Amino acid sequence: MTTRPAVDDDVLTALGDLGSATLLEASGLPIDLPSRLRPVGARLTLAGRALPVQAAEGDNLPLHLALEQARAGDVLVVNAAGGDHGYWGEVLTVAAQVRGVHGLVIDGGVRDTEAIAELGFPVFASAIAIRGTSKRDARGAVDEVVLGRTRVRRGDVIVGDADGVVAIPADRAVRVLAAGRARQTAEAGYLDRLRAGELTLDIYDLRPTTESGDDVD
Ligand SMILES: O=C([O-])CC(=O)C(=O)O
């Protein structure tokens, strides 16, 4: 297992407060997970440290094994290799909550979604599917998984909300927090100017130049 720098709890909480879109834009990094990962149930916000899990199609033993390895504050980030299966449901949700796990992000299906919503556990999934899984693939948690264009390593900061999910490399967390705060402050200033009657065209300096360089008779 690789060693990752541990991100402090206060940095984690502050990143969670900034929101996924601000963090993505401020970071300048390709940290967004695929947009097919949508929140399941009413609990939309999520912040925690990644525990990556790779599952074979149609098998959820790696998720059960990962829960034994999980620490409080972890978020399981699962590449379930596609497949129309419910890899996670009410039973695994309760098991995760008892261990202090902060949430689940899965490129794959989940089921028991009403129960998950009632339990208030944050789940972001690419599908809802009722077909069950086998329990044979004994891999457990791994060092990293790739979801879409983004590599997620153990200990990376996961932030999810109504807009989507980002995975911030642990060694960039403090820098991304500073950039996110700067962006939030700048946008608050833009909102004040908009309310005072200015246009985005002027605030962002977007007006097409009228000087084409061509002579006009
Ligand atoms: O049992 C499973 O493998 C998935 C599930 O429905 C649950 O966790 O409740």
Ligand SMILES: [Mg+2]
């Ligand atoms: Mg179930």
